[in-house]
Amino acid sequence: MSTNMAENQQINPIIGASVPRIEGPEKATGRAVYTDDITRPGMLHAALLGSHYPHARILSIDTSRAKALPGVKAVLTGADLPLNYIGMFIKDQLPLARDKVCYSGEPVAAVAAVDLATARQALRLIEMEYEELEPVTDVEEALEPDAPVIHEKRDEYPTMYELPEEPNAICFTEFMEGDPNTAWDKCDAIVEDEYLVPAQYHMYMEPSSTVAEVDGSGKVTLWSSTQGVARSQMYTALALGLPMSKVRVIAPRIGGGFGGKCEFTNQPITALLAQATGRPVKLTFSREDDMTMMKRRHGGKIYMKTGAKKDGTLVARDCRIILDGGAYADESPEVSPVAAFFSQGPYRIPNMRVEAWSVYTNLSRASAFRGFGNPQATFASESQLDDLADQLGMDPLELRLNNALEQDDKFFCGKTIEKATMRACLEKVRDASGWAAKRSGGRPAAPGKKRGIGMAGMSHISGLAGAGANVLLNEDGSVTLNCGAVDIGQGSDTIFTQIVAGALALDMDQVNFAAPDTDSSPYQFQTSASRNTYTIGRAVKKASDDVRDQIYRHAGEILECDTNDLELRQGGVVGVKGVPDAALPFIAIAGRALWQEGGPIMGTHNWLYTPQDRMDPKRMLLRGFALMPDGIGIFTFGAQVAEVEVDEVTGQVEVLEYWAAHDVGKAINKTSVEGQIEGGIVQMLGYALTEEMLWDNGRMINPTMMDYKIPGMADAPYKIHSLLIEEAEESAPFGAKGVGEICAVGPAPAIANAIKNAVGARVAQIPATPERVLTAMQSADDAD
Amino acid sequence: MKYIEPASLPEALEILSADDEARCLAGGATLVAMLNADLVEPSTLIGLRRIDELAGISVSGDHIRIGATTTHAQIAGDDRLTGNAAVVRDAARQIAHSAIRNMGTIGGAVCHADPNADFPGALVAANAVLEAAGQSGRRQIPADEFFLDYLETSLEEDEILSAVMVPVEPVGARGRHLKFSRTHGDYATISISLVLAINSGACSHARVAVGSAGPAPVHLAEVDALLTGSDLSGETIKQAGQKLMEAADPVDDVRGSAEYRRMIIPGLLQRAVDELR
Numbered sequence A: 001m002s003t004n005m006a007e008n009q010q011i012n013p014i015i016g017a018s019v020p021r022i023e024g025p026e027k028a029t030g031r032a033v034y035t036d037d038i039t040r041p042g043m044l045h046a047a048l049l050g051s052h053y054p055h056a057r058i059l060s061i062d063t064s065r066a067k068a069l070p071g072v073k074a075v076l077t078g079a080d081l082p083l084n085y086i087g088m089f090i091k092d093q094l095p096l097a098r099d100k101v102c103y104s105g106e107p108v109a110a111v112a113a114v115d116l117a118t119a120r121q122a123l124r125l126i127e128m129e130y131e132e133l134e135p136v137t138d139v140e141e142a143l144e145p146d147a148p149v150i151h152e153k154r155d156e157y158p159t160m161y162e163l164p165e166e167p168n169a170i171c172f173t174e175f176m177e178g179d180p181n182t183a184w185d186k187c188d189a190i191v192e193d194e195y196l197v198p199a200q201y202h203m204y205m206e207p208s209s210t211v212a213e214v215d216g217s218g219k220v221t222l223w224s225s226t227q228g229v230a231r232s233q234m235y236t237a238l239a240l241g242l243p244m245s246k247v248r249v250i251a252p253r254i255g256g257g258f259g260g261k262c263e264f265t266n267q268p269i270t271a272l273l274a275q276a277t278g279r280p281v282k283l284t285f286s287r288e289d290d291m292t293m294m295k296r297r298h299g300g301k302i303y304m305k306t307g308a309k310k311d312g313t314l315v316a317r318d319c320r321i322i323l324d325g326g327a328y329a330d331e332s333p334e335v336s337p338v339a340a341f342f343s344q345g346p347y348r349i350p351n352m353r354v355e356a357w358s359v360y361t362n363l364s365r366a367s368a369f370r371g372f373g374n375p376q377a378t379f380a381s382e383s384q385l386d387d388l389a390d391q392l393g394m395d396p397l398e399l400r401l402n403n404a405l406e407q408d409d410k411f412f413c414g415k416t417i418e419k420a421t422m423r424a425c426l427e428k429v430r431d432a433s434g435w436a437a438k439r440s441g442g443r444p445a446a447p448g449k450k451r452g453i454g455m456a457g458m459s460h461i462s463g464l465a466g467a468g469a470n471v472l473l474n475e476d477g478s479v480t481l482n483c484g485a486v487d488i489g490q491g492s493d494t495i496f497t498q499i500v501a502g503a504l505a506l507d508m509d510q511v512n513f514a515a516p517d518t519d520s521s522p523y524q525f526q527t528s529a530s531r532n533t534y535t536i537g538r539a540v541k542k543a544s545d546d547v548r549d550q551i552y553r554h555a556g557e558i559l560e561c562d563t564n565d566l567e568l569r570q571g572g573v574v575g576v577k578g579v580p581d582a583a584l585p586f587i588a589i590a591g592r593a594l595w596q597e598g599g600p601i602m603g604t605h606n607w608l609y610t611p612q613d614r615m616d617p618k619r620m621l622l623r624g625f626a627l628m629p630d631g632i633g634i635f636t637f638g639a640q641v642a643e644v645e646v647d648e649v650t651g652q653v654e655v656l657e658y659w660a661a662h663d664v665g666k667a668i669n670k671t672s673v674e675g676q677i678e679g680g681i682v683q684m685l686g687y688a689l690t691e692e693m694l695w696d697n698g699r700m701i702n703p704t705m706m707d708y709k710i711p712g713m714a715d716a717p718y719k720i721h722s723l724l725i726e727e728a729e730e731s732a733p734f735g736a737k738g739v740g741e742i743c744a745v746g747p748a749p750a751i752a753n754a755i756k757n758a759v760g761a762r763v764a765q766i767p768a769t770p771e772r773v774l775t776a777m778q779s780a781d782d783a784d
Numbered sequence B: 001m002k003y004i005e006p007a008s009l010p011e012a013l014e015i016l017s018a019d020d021e022a023r024c025l026a027g028g029a030t031l032v033a034m035l036n037a038d039l040v041e042p043s044t045l046i047g048l049r050r051i052d053e054l055a056g057i058s059v060s061g062d063h064i065r066i067g068a069t070t071t072h073a074q075i076a077g078d079d080r081l082t083g084n085a086a087v088v089r090d091a092a093r094q095i096a097h098s099a100i101r102n103m104g105t106i107g108g109a110v111c112h113a114d115p116n117a118d119f120p121g122a123l124v125a126a127n128a129v130l131e132a133a134g135q136s137g138r139r140q141i142p143a144d145e146f147f148l149d150y151l152e153t154s155l156e157e158d159e160i161l162s163a164v165m166v167p168v169e170p171v172g173a174r175g176r177h178l179k180f181s182r183t184h185g186d187y188a189t190i191s192i193s194l195v196l197a198i199n200s201g202a203c204s205h206a207r208v209a210v211g212s213a214g215p216a217p218v219h220l221a222e223v224d225a226l227l228t229g230s231d232l233s234g235e236t237i238k239q240a241g242q243k244l245m246e247a248a249d250p251v252d253d254v255r256g257s258a259e260y261r262r263m264i265i266p267g268l269l270q271r272a273v274d275e276l277r
């Protein structure tokens, strides 16, 4: 009907307003219902037995004593389950290991009993006999020719792409642009380093949890802590050998996900236990079970070399990324390609080659995690740019400004940039943080401390996959939105409600957000890829516009006017422009549609995120981008600055203040956007400084919140300045782009660069624990 | 498992000595977590909270008596704990988060004897005496002799810790518990508990203990003697720190390597002294 520009001019004020979370009061008062709060009649409680060994053959499992324990209703092992392999890109895993275990903690048996204590007691009665195999725990060792093979049957698994030859490789990707081999001669300064990144645990507050129930017809219903009901439905159906029409998944309130609850967690095994017992079953993990049995971010090694001219023009980069995919592939075949894709950063580097591997190891499963490979690559890339700036004697922010991608440039692999806002982000964060003054000394440090400031630039995507939305006009003129999107705590229920309210000029309480339920919701991929506001929001907006158009048609007939002369008035009223008295409430339209003319008013929209252009094969060599050669979303940009103090005695780093400039297109809810940015920064403060899952010969040594430390309130900077750049994106609902992941891409390098500015030492391994920082400080001293 | 809440100490002691598998429950911050993790399976839990005599802080003559069931929060909030006793208050203030400080008790903390905990070093630095009650009477154990090893104290199985007595002397002293940890609220990677009295520039009293540096607080009479009477010059403190570092026997764990922990002791000692001066 109209262009975005025209629509933008009359955006309803609810768009952009810091409306409180619609589920805020129930969460704050403890009334929110999470999966573990659900109880069904006759419900059993389940627990899983994890493998003791990281790599071993299962010789025998004796469950007889466990089965004999009073109160135990079922004990399942791998042999009891159908051989239905599941997995996103490679179907390489079973809900319970069979024949062989590939990580310590891998579920080998499941018990359902009348209560949790009995289920746990039964686990202790299960006798396992293993033949230990040598574990593979290092990514480079995994690729060596004589490495123990983790998946002997790898080549038999159903796979969606071509596997590399190396038997422990999950995937290999190579991108090349220009001529990186000869370009080094043109460089005046070259830096080369090796970077180590840790396995980070998602640490959602709510551990994975599912309640499963089978009805008289054999249909399975799940309530589950998931990032996507349709994904949980699909994997559960696959594992059980049922059509998806026999599986229903409902998402209650979710206590965080961060990527760890994408695809599947414990849904399949809970459903299998419900089938085996004929009774509802609840499986909620303890924190330790969740940490040892579930997923995590890819750790790994990155080799990077970058060269520039004297004036700071970037010329060439070579990069090799090896990510630890853990025991099963999960999302790895996409994570390492994304890491490769973002290893150039938001800059022009005309000659660039990158190869990226994901490899199997005998450590827990690596998966999606906020940023999806990008934080790893960007840690290396942004650390290296600072070292290059130091070598050139240039200000690191200037170096980035000199090379920032502009509107006429192409992103790596020849992709079109929708809105080049990198420069705007850099300038904004520079000015807001008082960069120049702080960089040249600034405020003095506290006694015994050294103060420094550092920055990072970043890009990411917002988009991905299919989304649908239905908006129904209720008989009383209120509306119900059903889009199947799961709010994992980031606030999308509120955002979508605002979008509907904004599109139809309704008040917030006139819009009902229907809970995600595969029995009634339209298809929704899942909450991932910074896609809810942008991708799902667009479907929600267009479904709302569809309702508006239908309302206009009715109103035009009733008021006998052209629909172009109609307008929406706040609170559910349609009227004739310039004629205040000519107005109809939505209830009148709904009544006419339901009882007189036309039938129920339902707006609907569905779409698939489709990129503008493909990666350009003429421009570059492309190998092994598993699934999405066309692109995974529109580009977003950001720049962040961290100010830190480093303790000279202990090496401990404190982040004092933080500035984050992000291009969000349009903030639908300003407070919510700021919350995303602050949350992403604090979460990645942990990645930068304290968080790392540790294994000793394949056994995790810190699977508790006592030993694995995330930052708390008192560890967060006293102020995080969220600086929003709002340049409306044409393809987006009201111009809004996702910011959930990009904010998490920058903190590790920004902090590492600030450490270097403070103490003159490069910490190339994160987390930058006090010990690592002190060691780096000492070796920098020794070098002087 | 039985749960009993006796109203008096003799009653509690009787239950404890009659049953080898019985265990005292104070704040439960540690014990309940251990029960949940199936690390202990006592036959009986003896709840101490109804025993008035174990609760609260009182000042009597030459010492401050802190009852065993006094919570960390109560200790942290009591401004009578000054001078020599300030180090104990400073330690209490830094234990975990307020939820734990409201639950956990000094008796539970010292009886658990986690070498990474904050009270053990502070009590050694304050030259505190622990009072153990048994069916045959009470005995007084200097803090130095109370903490034996990792999770091991000199308390007998049928004894209950009744109180911690912190000397008031030396009156002009100042105390500091310098805690260094990975994040706020974590156990210490290294802690320095220090009591100093300074008279016209010279140190007239010094007691220092290092926590998280071995199976029990590291305390060397030699170091106290080195500091006492000195002018606390950088050189002296360096020597003191060196000696403590050599005596330390920390473990390698998620909080840091043994070598690192040892390495930062001298610098942290200097900082603790600077903060008290």
Ligand SMILES: Cc1cc2nc3c(=O)[nH]c(=O)nc-3n(C[C@H](O)[C@H](O)[C@H](O)COP(=O)(O)OP(=O)(O)OC[C@H]3O[C@@H](n4cnc5c(N)ncnc54)[C@H](O)[C@@H]3O)c2cc1C
Residues within 6 Å of the ligand: B023, B024, B025, B026, B027, B028, B029, B030, B031, B032, B033, B048, B068, B069, B094, B095, B096, B097, B100, B103, B104, B105, B106, B107, B108, B109, B110, B111, B112, B116, B117, B118, B119, B159, B160, B161, B162, B185, B186, B187, B188
């Ligand atoms: C998350 C968390 C963080 C923590 N962080 C810190 C920290 O930073 N620093 C620190 O110092 N501590 C820390 N702690 C430990 C905390 O101080 C505990 O409160 C303390 O160790 C136990 O005190 P309680 O009263 O809860 O004892 P309980 O858990 O009730 O008992 C502990 C043990 O002491 C025995 N016991 C208790 N009272 C007596 C008595 N009067 N006589 C004989 N035996 C007794 C019990 O039988 C049991 O074996 C932390 C604990 C938790 C859970």
